[in-house]
Every structure is written in structure tokens, then in C-alpha cells.
Amino acid sequence: MSENLRPTTPQELKELIAAAAAEQTALEILGAGSKRALGRPVEVARRLHLGGLAGVSLYEPAELVMAAQAGTPLVEIEERLAASQLQLDFEPPDYGLLLGGRAGGGTIGGAFACNLAGPRRIKAGAARDHLLGVQAATGRGELIKSGGRVVKNVTGYDLCKLLTGSFGTLAVMSEVTFKVLPAPPETCTLLLSGLPRERAFAALRRALGSPFDVAGAAHLPAAAAARSATVVATAGADVSALRLEGLAPSVRYRAEALTRLLAPEGGAVEQLDTGSSLALWREIRDVALLPGELTLWRVSSAPRAAAELLDALEPRFELAWLADWAGGLLWLAVPDEARGGPADGGAAVIRAALAGPRGHATLIRGSPALRAAVPVFQPQEAALARLTARVKESFDPRRILNPGRMYAGV
Numbered sequence: 547m548s549e550n551l552r553p554t555t556p557q558e559l560k561e562l563i564a565a566a567a568a569e570q571t572a573l574e575i576l577g578a579g580s581k582r583a584l585g586r587p588v589e590v591a592r593r594l595h596l597g598g599l600a601g602v603s604l605y606e607p608a609e610l611v612m613a614a615q616a617g618t619p620l621v622e623i624e625e626r627l628a629a630s631q632l633q634l635d636f637e638p639p640d641y642g643l644l645l646g647g648r649a650g651g652g653t654i655g656g657a658f659a660c661n662l663a664g665p666r667r668i669k670a671g672a673a674r675d676h677l678l679g680v681q682a683a684t685g686r687g688e689l690i691k692s693g694g695r696v697v698k699n700v701t702g703y704d705l706c707k708l709l710t711g712s713f714g715t716l717a718v719m720s721e722v723t724f725k726v727l728p729a730p731p732e733t734c735t736l737l738l739s740g741l742p743r744e745r746a747f748a749a750l751r752r753a754l755g756s757p758f759d760v761a762g763a764a765h766l767p768a769a770a771a772a773r774s775a776t777v778v779a780t781a782g783a784d785v786s787a788l789r790l791e792g793l794a795p796s797v798r799y800r801a802e803a804l805t806r807l808l809a810p811e812g813g814a815v816e817q818l819d820t821g822s823s824l825a826l827w828r829e830i831r832d833v834a835l836l837p838g839e840l841t842l843w844r845v846s847s848a849p850r851a852a853a854e855l856l857d858a859l860e861p862r863f864e865l866a867w868l869a870d871w872a873g874g875l876l877w878l879a880v881p882d883e884a885r886g887g888p889a890d891g892g893a894a895v896i897r898a899a900l901a902g903p904r905g906h907a908t909l910i911r912g913s914p915a916l917r918a919a920v921p922v923f924q925p926q927e928a929a930l931a932r933l934t935a936r937v938k939e940s941f942d943p944r945r946i947l948n949p950g951r952m953y954a955g956v
Contacts, residue, residue, distance in 0.1 A: 548574075548591055554598035556681060556689060556720040562594065563718065563946070564687025572946045575714035577617055577653035581660055583645040585713055585951045586922050587914045596655060599720055607632060611678065613723040616655025623654055633729040636673050637664030639831045643838070645911060655719045661711030664831035665762040665789070668754065668871050670727075674710035679723035682709060685942025690717065708937070714948045715956065716941040730791035734801050735762075735823040737778065738786040740813040743767075744853040746786045749811045750872035751849050753788050756807055758800040762789030762827055763872040770835040770868045776818070776826045789827060833877050833910075836866050840879035841891040841912045847905025849873040858899045863887055882913070893920040923952055 551573070553559040566573050572590040576582060578597060596617035604613035607630040614623060620638060627633055638657040642649045656662075658680075663672045670676075679693030682705075692705035709717055738749055743765075750763040764787045771778045771785045778785055790800050805815050818826060829835050836842065847855060852873030859865055859878065864887070866879040878896065881887030888895065896907045906924035909917060926934060931953070938945065938956050950956065 548593050551592055551594045552598045553594070553596070556599070556683065559594075559596075559599065559718060559720050560683045560687055560689050563683050563685065566592065566946050567685060567687050567944050570944050570946065572949045575718055575948050577656040577659075578619065578651045580642045580647050580651035580653075581645060581656055583647075583914075583917075584641065584660065584910060585917070585948075586954070587918050588948055588951050590949070594718065596653070596718070596720075599655075600653075602626065603721060604723065607726075610726050610728075611723065612726055613679070613721060614654050615721050616653060616659075616719040618654050619650075620652045620654055620657060621650045627726055628729065631729050631731075632726045634676070634724075635666060635670040635727040636662075636676050637666040637670070637831060638662045638673065639664045639833070641832065641910075644833050644842070649832075654722060654724075658710050658722055658724075659712065659714050659719060665764060665827055665870050668763060668874070669759070669761045672710075674707050676724050677706045677710055677722060678725055680706050680709055680719055681721040682717035682719045684717040685944060685947045689720075693723065713951050715938065715951050716947065718947065730761075732792065732794045732797045733820045733823040733827075734790045734797045735818040735826060736788040736790070736801060736804060736808075737781070737816040737818065738788070738808060738811070738813050739781050739783045739816075741784070741786065741811060743784065743856070745811060746784060746813075747849065747853050747869070747873045749808050749813075750786055750788070752811075753804060753808065754849075754872050756804065758790065758804045758807075759792070760788055760804075761791045762787065762830070763870070764830050765869040765873065766830075766835060767867060769866060773835045774826060774829055776822050776829070778818075778826060787826065787830070789823060830868070830870060833868075835868055836877060836879045840866060840885075841882050841887065841916065842910045843876075843878040843880065843892065843896055844908045844910045845876040845878055845896065845900065845905060846874065846907075847876070847900060851904055852876060855899055855904075859896065862895045863892060882916070890920050891916050897924070921953070926953070 573594045574588045574590045576595050599615040599617040602614045642651045661673045681691050766785045790797050849872045880892040883889045909922045
């Protein structure tokens, strides 16, 4: 049975990791455990829970900055920001239900450790672009700090960028400082339906290239649209969605201008108001419009390649999918072996379609056996793999922090 370690201060965190390093005892790092099924399985005797490191330690709404301990629930942070009409602009998704857990269980440290961002990434950037400072304990049992309260304080090596997206394999974050931004007072979504898939993707790219500040560009095939709890479910066809945010007069002007811009593409154009828009984009953010029992892949590639990739993959196996970031992000749901799908969850076929510089695929949801058998993250070229190993050696020479979570042996 695994031993559970629960530090309540950064000093305790440091001491527990130092003791584990001295004993060469590996640790599984957990915030609330909502993303434990994301990545390769970690089989260790001890689990380090960060729930005791919770609470907002700094909040200056006028300065658009907040600092919080890593185990602080994300919903608590979002509620506090909403009271001041602010938000996390990178729109961190809630993968609780997606990964077989509960909704609303994530932590702010987990959002940054996994570098999670939602549909607004095309405008606001990734989670790492919003992290100003971090305090963490390395696998050597040393406390480190990087960055500060403003971007200009980040000098030298930017450890914030390095630790964000490292899945707790380099160091354990104890506190994060991040920027926040005003929440838009109004949101409008343009729905474009009735277009063939390739033309729909072209319309999304055209909208992103326009001066109308699009904050979301997704394409939902008819099957995905039908699962929505919004009016999109009644479309009976593929639907492309474009989000506009800001002050009401600006949103109205841009919606009218964008409608005129897309008129030559053909298809019907409708509008969703703020309430319906927020609901739809939460569904897209949390990948709630795909069947929950299937193996799920997250594929990043050039938006122009989206239609071609789907054309190549759909004849190979039964596929449920949706597209975000104007096609730059494809969510692909594949039947598992018990349902007639490939034994490798589609890894060989999907990654072969991405061969060369075309993109990369991450296994987001799969059985523990599947996640242990196939590379969860895109396999690295030899030179990059050597660099990854050297970085791991610098931070965690005894390989005690989430060993193998991202790559076997690292």
C-alpha cells in the first residue's frame, strides 16, 4: 500500500523530497489527483500530495497579478477572480470528467505543471505565457525561486517556462505567481453551418487572419454538435464556431464585419448570445462533446493540414473528432481494442500521418495498460531525448520525481 506524504509548508516539502532523494525512494506528485490518468502510469511506493499547500498568498486586482500555493483549487481562484471581473486568460480546461474523475477538481499548480490552455490559446497563449514567478523544490531537495511579480523581473534562465509543462518530473511547485486579465463583458459566437469540411476550415483560418480579434475558432462535426447542451445540438450538420469578446459595441461591429467577410464562403450564419456562448466554449474547452468511453488523442499540427489529416485517418478506423484553434488542434476519439479498435489505440496510424514536421500527438485518455505500452507523448528525436535526460539530471539526478511520467526511464 502506498504511503501518503502531505506537506503543509514549502520547508516541509523540501525536507520530504530531500529525505526521499537520500533514500532513493521515488515519489508520485499529486495536486488533487484530477490529472493522475494523464501521462504514463507512475508506480511508486510513496505519493506526495500538495493539497496542504493551498491558499492565495497575493492578490492585487489593480496590478492584474495573483500568487497562490500550488495546491489551491482552481475553482476557488476562478471564483475570486470573477468577483473582480477578472479571469485566467489562458482558459485552463477542466479534464476531471474527461479522465474519469469529477469536475472542478483541478489545482492551479496542476494547470501550470501540465501547461493546460483552452480555446483562447490562439489569442492569449499557453499557460506558460502567463506564469510570472514560481517557487519549487527540486529532486535534489533544494528550494528554488524564479521570476517575480512582473514580466520585467524575469532575467537569466526562465525556469518558469521550463517547469511549466514538465508534469512534476523536474521540480515540485509550491507557489506560483501569474498574471490575470479583465474578463470580457460580452461574448458573441458566430455559427457557420452547411459548408464542406475543407471550406469550413478555410473559413476559420480566414477569420483568424482578419483584424476582428477572434478569440476562439472551432469546428464541430454533426455528431459532436449533437452532444451539445446548447442550441448547436439542433443544427443537424457540421458547425464552425467563431468567438468574439469585448465591449458590446465592439463585439456587435466585429460580428457584422466578420459575417460580411465570410459571406462568400456560403453557408448559414447564426449568432449565440453571451450565456449560450459561454456554455458552448466550456464544452469545447473540456472536450465534452466526444464519447467518454473511447481512447482520446490530442493532435497538434498546422491548421492547413487538418482536413488532409482527417481524410487520411477516417478510412483507417471509426473516428469521432472535433477541431479547435482553426484546425491546429484535433481531438480524435478512437475505439479501444475491446470495441474493435487497434491494439495500440491508433498510435502507429496517427503518428505515421504526422511523420516529419507535420505535428505531434499526445495520448490523453487510455487504459493504464495502453499508457504503459505506447509512448503517451510524441517520441523525441535522439538529440532532443539526450537534452531531456540532461535537464532531468540537473534537477532530479536520482529520478525520484514522477519517474517515467512523460518518457520511460526519465
